[in-house]
Amino acid sequence: MTNKSPTSDAFTTKGLTKVYGEGPAAVHALRGVDLTIPSGEFVVLLGPSGSGKSTLLNILGGLDRPTDGSAHFQDTELTALTDSELTRYRRDHVGFVFQFYNLMPSLNARENVELVTEISTDPMDAGQALALVGLDERAHHFPSEMSGGEQQRVAIARAVAKQPTVLFCDEPTGALDSATGRAVLKVLTDVNEKLGTTVIIVTHAASTAALADRVIHFADGGIREVITNDTKLTAEEIEW
Ligand code: ADP
Ligand code: MG
Numbered sequence: 001m002t003n004k005s006p007t008s009d010a011f012t013t014k015g016l017t018k019v020y021g022e023g024p025a026a027v028h029a030l031r032g033v034d035l036t037i038p039s040g041e042f043v044v045l046l047g048p049s050g051s052g053k054s055t056l057l058n059i060l061g062g063l064d065r066p067t068d069g070s071a072h073f074q075d076t077e078l079t080a081l082t083d084s085e086l087t088r089y090r091r092d093h094v095g096f097v098f099q100f101y102n103l104m105p106s107l108n109a110r111e112n113v114e115l116v117t118e119i120s121t122d123p124m125d126a127g128q129a130l131a132l133v134g135l136d137e138r139a140h141h142f143p144s145e146m147s148g149g150e151q152q153r154v155a156i157a158r159a160v161a162k163q164p165t166v167l168f169c170d171e172p173t174g175a176l177d178s179a180t181g182r183a184v185l186k187v188l189t190d191v192n193e194k195l196g197t198t199v200i201i202v203t204h205a206a207s208t209a210a211l212a213d214r215v216i217h218f219a220d221g222g223i224r225e226v227i228t229n230d231t232k233l234t235a236e237e238i239e240w
Helices: 053-060 083-093 109-117 126-132 148-161 178-195 206-211
Strands: 009-020 027-038 042-046 068-073 094-097 166-170 198-203 214-219 222-228
Touching: 009 053, 027 053, 027 068, 027 198, 027 222, 042 053, 042 178, 042 206, 053 068, 053 166, 053 198, 083 094, 094 148, 109 126, 109 148, 126 148, 126 178, 148 178, 166 178, 178 198, 178 206
Parallel strands: 042 198, 042 214, 094 166, 166 198
Antiparallel strands: 009 027, 009 068, 214 222
C-alpha cells in the first residue's frame, strides 16, 4: 500500500453487511451498504442512534470487520487483509477522532500528539499539528487544564499529525457546546481544505450536514438518501 492513490476513490463498499451475534439475538447493524467516497471529500454520515453509523466507520477505519460484502480502500480490499496488515493500514492511513477525546491525562498536549508522531512514517511536527488547531500556545498544558473543545482540538491534532489519508470522526462535537463545537468543526474543514485529507464525520446533529460535500442519510443499517451540497456553509455560518 502506498500513499499514492491509483484511483480517485478513497473507499468503495459493496453489499457491506455486519451482523452482531447469532440466531434470534442477532443484530443487523449493516444491511448491504453500497457506497463510494472520492478522495478529498468531506462527508457527513447522518442518522439516528443505532442506525449503524459507527459500525460503518469502524469497518472503513480497519477497527472492525464485516460479516459479508466488500470494502476497498483505494485498490486494497480491507476484508482480505490479515490483522497485522489491517494494523499497518490504520497506522499509515487512518486518523480517528472520537466523542470523548481519549487523551492521556498524565501527558501534556504536545506529548499527547507525540505519542502518534513517534510511531508514524511521515508525521508533521507536533508543534505544527497543534498550530493547525490553534493550540500552539497550549502545548505544555495538561488535559485537566483545558476545556472540552480544546481537548478535542488536541485529539484532532494527534489524529492529523501523522498526515493520514483519511480522518474519521465519530460524534466529534457530541460532548461540546455550540461555540466549542463550531471551533472543532472549523478545524476539521481546515484539515480537509488545507491538507486534502478525506474527512468522514458521523453525527446525529443535522446542522453539521451543511459543511459537507455530500451528506449520507443512514437509517436501520442502510443508506436512505445521499445529498450533494452545491454550496457548503462554513463552521461559522451553520445553525447549531
Ligand atoms: P450508531 O453509531 O448509528 O448509533 P452503531 O453502529 O453503533 O449505531 O450500532 C448499530 C447497531 O448495532 C445497534 O443496534 C447496536 O446496538 C448494535 N451494535 C453495535 N456494536 C455492537 C456490538 N459490539 N455487539 C452487539 N451489537 C452491537
Ligand atoms: Mg455511533
